[in-house]
Amino acid sequence: MENITSKFVPLLFAGDYNVYSVARAFHKEYGIKVTDYGKFYSGPCVASKIIDYRVEEKADEKETFVKLVNEFAEEHADKKVLLIGCGDSYVELASANKSLLRENVVAPYIEADLMHKLIDKEKFYGICDEVGISHPRTFVHKKSMGVEIKLPFEAPYIVKPANGIEYWKHSFSTQKKVYKLDTHDEFQSVLKDIYGAGYDDALIVQEFIPGDDTNMRVLTNYSDRNAKVKMMCLGHVLLEEHTPHGIGNHAVIITEQNRELEEQFKYLLESINYVGFSNFDIKYDPRDGKYKAFEINTRQGRSNYYVTGAGANIAKLLVDDYVLKKELEFVSVSKEHLWLVVPKKVAFDYISQPEYKAQMQRLFDSGNFVNPLNYSVDNGFMRKLRLYKNQHRHHGNFAKYYK
Numbered sequence: 001m002e003n004i005t006s007k008f009v010p011l012l013f014a015g016d017y018n019v020y021s022v023a024r025a026f027h028k029e030y031g032i033k034v035t036d037y038g039k040f041y042s043g044p045c046v047a048s049k050i051i052d053y054r055v056e057e058k059a060d061e062k063e064t065f066v067k068l069v070n071e072f073a074e075e076h077a078d079k080k081v082l083l084i085g086c087g088d089s090y091v092e093l094a095s096a097n098k099s100l101l102r103e104n105v106v107a108p109y110i111e112a113d114l115m116h117k118l119i120d121k122e123k124f125y126g127i128c129d130e131v132g133i134s135h136p137r138t139f140v141h142k143k144s145m146g147v148e149i150k151l152p153f154e155a156p157y158i159v160k161p162a163n164g165i166e167y168w169k170h171s172f173s174t175q176k177k178v179y180k181l182d183t184h185d186e187f188q189s190v191l192k193d194i195y196g197a198g199y200d201d202a203l204i205v206q207e208f209i210p211g212d213d214t215n216m217r218v219l220t221n222y223s224d225r226n227a228k229v230k231m232m233c234l235g236h237v238l239l240e241e242h243t244p245h246g247i248g249n250h251a252v253i254i255t256e257q258n259r260e261l262e263e264q265f266k267y268l269l270e271s272i273n274y275v276g277f278s279n280f281d282i283k284y285d286p287r288d289g290k291y292k293a294f295e296i297n298t299r300q301g302r303s304n305y306y307v308t309g310a311g312a313n314i315a316k317l318l319v320d321d322y323v324l325k326k327e328l329e330f331v332s333v334s335k336e337h338l339w340l341v342v343p344k345k346v347a348f349d350y351i352s353q354p355e356y357k358a359q360m361q362r363l364f365d366s367g368n369f370v371n372p373l374n375y376s377v378d379n380g381f382m383r384k385l386r387l388y389k390n391q392h393r394h395h396g397n398f399a400k401y402y403k
Contacts, residue, residue: 011081013090015046230329238254
């Protein structure tokens with residue numbers, strides 16, 4: 001039998017849970033170690049046995065990014081290099097600079113023009129309208145409009161930057177990833193803080209859809225090289241992080257299947273000839289019984305191991321599609337599986353509904369659960385110590401920030 005791993009080598013960029021989850025998927029399926037470039041000597045990839053983690057402070061700058069990819073591709077000229085961005089800036093760089101990369105580099109991303117259209121909330125919601133997918137009422141605020149503007153819907157509001165990469169370059173004491181604002185006065189105050197710090201791009205202002213974390217859903221998909229959706233995995237979010245910089249990051253997910261909902265997004269993806277991984281944030285609106293799309297990530301999400309854990313290994317999808325050139329069969333993941341990146345006690349303390357606690361306990365008892373960071377083969381002392389500190393930190397963070 002031919003050794004598949006002689007045909008390809010993965011090259012990842014970033015340094016967070018997303019990277020580690022992708023690396024674990026490759027190691028689980030093929031027993032290989034991935035190479036990864038990150039900007040900082042921190043995070044779950046440091047001291048890992050399954051990742052060759054290399055620090056490059058300018059990895060997210062075009063010239064450095066292209067140089068790193070091409071040098072790596074030259075070193076592995078006899079193999080296909082699977083280039084996987086695990087953060088928005090890296091995905092955009094891979095998409096925009098395909099023509100500058102060596103021929104043996106596989107960058108499984110849509111073209112830059114389509115990517116920018118999907119990242120733009122106004123244009124993304126326009127596509128949603130065309131295919132019948134609901135979304136929150138939205139207003140795009142530009143700095144030139146000032147802070148005295150009257151919004152087309154009432155508070156409470158959700159406010160977030162249209163350009164997250166630029167936003168985080170201008171730090172200030174009250175900076176958050178997403179703001180929930182209960183009054184118009186709060187809205188005006190936040191605008192002053194954000195623009196006063198030097199951020200000049202637009203802000204996305206949305207109506208607040210009622211309901212706690214358990215109303216959230218995450219939908220991860222894989223579209224093959226022919227732009228046909230071949231895998232869909234819906235996750236029911238039971239708990240999110242609530243720290244200022246991490247708010248909205250998934251903390252607990254249970255996979256579930258909803259074919260009607262999945263078909264809506266399958267139609268959207270195929271109508272725009274999408275390729276690669278996509279990830280939708282969705283919330284159930286109890287006011288009208290509809291699922292509302294918040295945004296699309298043009299990559300696998302930070303929580304992507306909930307997909308691999310439920311049986312659809314994301315590394316295998318890429319290898320089968322781009323290396324082995326297989327015709328993939330469509331799969332809608334149906335296995336019920338629990339994914340969490342917080343301690344079990346935190347999950348049970350902050351998820352209040354008895355039915356979800358019972359569901360989690362059943363999955364724990366049956367062994368159908370995973371924390372992607374807890375990997376038995378990656379058990380070096382320094383990494384275990386880092387992981388212990390990381391998990392312990394969640395207790396304090398939830399006690400301080402969860403409302």
